[in-house]
Amino acid sequence: MGLHTIRLNINGQLRNASVRSNTLLADLLREDFRLTGVHIGCDTSQCGCCTIHLDGEAIKACSILAVQAHDHSIITIEGLASSDGKLHPVQQAMIDCHGLQCGFCTPGIVMLLVDFLRKFPNADEWSIRRALDGNLCRCTGYQHIIDAALKVVTNNNPKPLNSGQGSDREKDV
Amino acid sequence: MYDFTYRRPRSVKEAEEFLRTSFEPQLLAGGMSLLPSMKVRLSAPSTLVDLSDLSELKRVKVENGQLEIGAMIRHFNVLTDAKVIELIPGLSELASGIADHQVRYRGTIGGSMANADPAADYPAAALALNAEFITNHRRISCDDFFLGMFTNALDESEILCRISFRIPLASCYIKIPHPSSGYAMTGAFVAKYEDGYQIGVTGAASTYFRHCDMEIALNNGAKANECLKIAAPDNDYISDIHASAAYRQNLVRVVIANAIEKLHSLDS
Ligand SMILES: Cc1cc2nc3c(=O)[nH]c(=O)nc-3n(C[C@H](O)[C@H](O)[C@H](O)COP(=O)(O)OP(=O)(O)OC[C@H]3O[C@@H](n4cnc5c(N)ncnc54)[C@H](O)[C@@H]3O)c2cc1C
Ligand code: FES
Ligand code: FES
Numbered sequence: 001m002g003l004h005t006i007r008l009n010i011n012g013q014l015r016n017a018s019v020r021s022n023t024l025l026a027d028l029l030r031e032d033f034r035l036t037g038v039h040i041g042c043d044t045s046q047c048g049c050c051t052i053h054l055d056g057e058a059i060k061a062c063s064i065l066a067v068q069a070h071d072h073s074i075i076t077i078e079g080l081a082s083s084d085g086k087l088h089p090v091q092q093a094m095i096d097c098h099g100l101q102c103g104f105c106t107p108g109i110v111m112l113l114v115d116f117l118r119k120f121p122n123a124d125e126w127s128i129r130r131a132l133d134g135n136l137c138r139c140t141g142y143q144h145i146i147d148a149a150l151k152v153v154t155n156n157n158p159k160p161l162n163s164g165q166g167s168d169r170e171k172d173v
Numbered sequence: 174m175y176d177f178t179y180r181r182p183r184s185v186k187e188a189e190e191f192l193r194t195s196f197e198p199q200l201l202a203g204g205m206s207l208l209p210s211m212k213v214r215l216s217a218p219s220t221l222v223d224l225s226d227l228s229e230l231k232r233v234k235v236e237n238g239q240l241e242i243g244a245m246i247r248h249f250n251v252l253t254d255a256k257v258i259e260l261i262p263g264l265s266e267l268a269s270g271i272a273d274h275q276v277r278y279r280g281t282i283g284g285s286m287a288n289a290d291p292a293a294d295y296p297a298a299a300l301a302l303n304a305e306f307i308t309n310h311r312r313i314s315c316d317d318f319f320l321g322m323f324t325n326a327l328d329e330s331e332i333l334c335r336i337s338f339r340i341p342l343a344s345c346y347i348k349i350p351h352p353s354s355g356y357a358m359t360g361a362f363v364a365k366y367e368d369g370y371q372i373g374v375t376g377a378a379s380t381y382f383r384h385c386d387m388e389i390a391l392n393n394g395a396k397a398n399e400c401l402k403i404a405a406p407d408n409d410y411i412s413d414i415h416a417s418a419a420y421r422q423n424l425v426r427v428v429i430a431n432a433i434e435k436l437h438s439l440d441s
Contacts, residue, residue, distance in 0.1 A: 002178075020176060054278075057278045059275050059278050063276075065204070131274050133355065134276060
């Protein structure tokens with residue numbers, strides 16, 4: 001109960017906020033900082049539309065308290081492109097491969113893929129499909145999203161790959 | 174979600190203090206089960222004691238020949254930790270199938286065990302790996318820790334700190350995931366030791382159980398196809414719109430046989 005004063009780094013800028021214990025991080029980002037690219041599709045940890053990075057890791061902003069983000073650093077979709085407006089390679093690949101239609105799921109999918117492909121730069125198709133388990137898209141049927149992710153992998157690896165790094169473990173279950 | 178008082182202790186001692194002195198406290202680990210249940214007001218603690226800063230609960234180490242995993246170790250860490258992969262690969266494999274990438278960054282092994290969801294994955298491993306639950310007060314054996322659906326043996330000021338697992342020669346986990354939630358409709362963890370096999374089953378019944386007939390058959394040299402013939406023991410199997418009790422009971426032998434086959438293929 002009561003208010004907590006928190007300090008956090010949002011998209012590269014130090015910010016302060018005053019939050020109630022039960023304020024969700026997604027609500028803080030949307031309501032107080034107007035970062036409305038953090039979409040809320042379900043509010044029950046299922047859809048992944050609210051995915052952001054907390055200290056570089058893709059998490060669901062609807063499932064963490066704002067006060068828990070005190071002293072941490074956050075990147076939202078708004079902070080992904082470089083300051084000169086050049087899109088992140090994952091964003092560009094989504095456009096090139098037609099990875100979005102209505103766009104509601106897109107910020108979450110992009111944030112997920114940026115983190116996943118950073119951890120597993122040689123990921124294969126199956127492990128990318130598995131990585132998208134927590135992101136729902138009602139429009140695309142996913143194929144073009146997978147194509148976009150695979151395009152990023154190919155661009156990361158000019159030479160042909162034998163097998164996906166980290167993918168066996170993801171694949172077996 | 175109702176409002177509550179939020180506390181973030183810096184040591185287990187301080188956390189215990191908060192548990193003792195606060196009104197209606199509850200521990201918060203990854204929040205992946207607790208926060209959703211607070212949103213729908215199934216839980217309404219007056220105080221949340223957040224364990225995130227307790228580095229004492231975030232270690233993986235080998236202790237007296239057992240693998241000890243801190244309660245605040247997240248599913249993603251279990252999946253990627255070099256010691257876990259080397260010593261109990263089945264556990265890392267299990268963690269890779271829990272929830273999704275985002276949830277695996279938050280959810281913890283301690284939170285999952287303490288939550289004791291009948292369809293959670295880790296408890297199958299706990300049974301097969303003779304887990305011991307180490308709290309701020311005592312050590313609790315696996316048989317005594319899980320008391321039934323969503324209930325564990327911890328008392329009000331008790332904090333699960335570490336879980337200690339026996340290290341098997343080989344291990345593997347297979348589940349039939351619920352197509353939407355990913356939780357185990359039935360999951361089996363099989364561990365092979367010098368002195369025999371141990372099998373833990375989750376998801377099928379209201380409590381986790383070992384399949385002793387199957388263990389005995391395996392100790393006597395049964396192959397995977399022979400295991401298929403061994404029916405699951407009578408139990409309080411779960412029946413819901415996704416699967417009837419009879420269907421789940423049948424899945425038990427199928428999932429175990431698949432796990433054995435996989436274990437043998439890894440072994441050879
Ligand atoms: C979309 C989604 C899909 C999921 N799919 C799966 C799945 O496929 N398989 C599966 O097994 N699980 C699944 N889960 C659950 C997930 O694994 C949770 O992380 C886990 O059940 C709870 O862990 P937590 O760290 O988030 O605990 P919390 O939610 O923070 O806490 C859960 C409970 O445990 C208590 N607790 C936590 N830590 C301690 C401690 N150290 N000592 C004493 N008590 C403690 C809390 O007070 C609370 O009652 C899923 C969750 C989500 C949101
Ligand atoms: S809004 Fe967070 S997962 Fe759907
Ligand atoms: S593009 Fe519409 S939900 Fe994915």
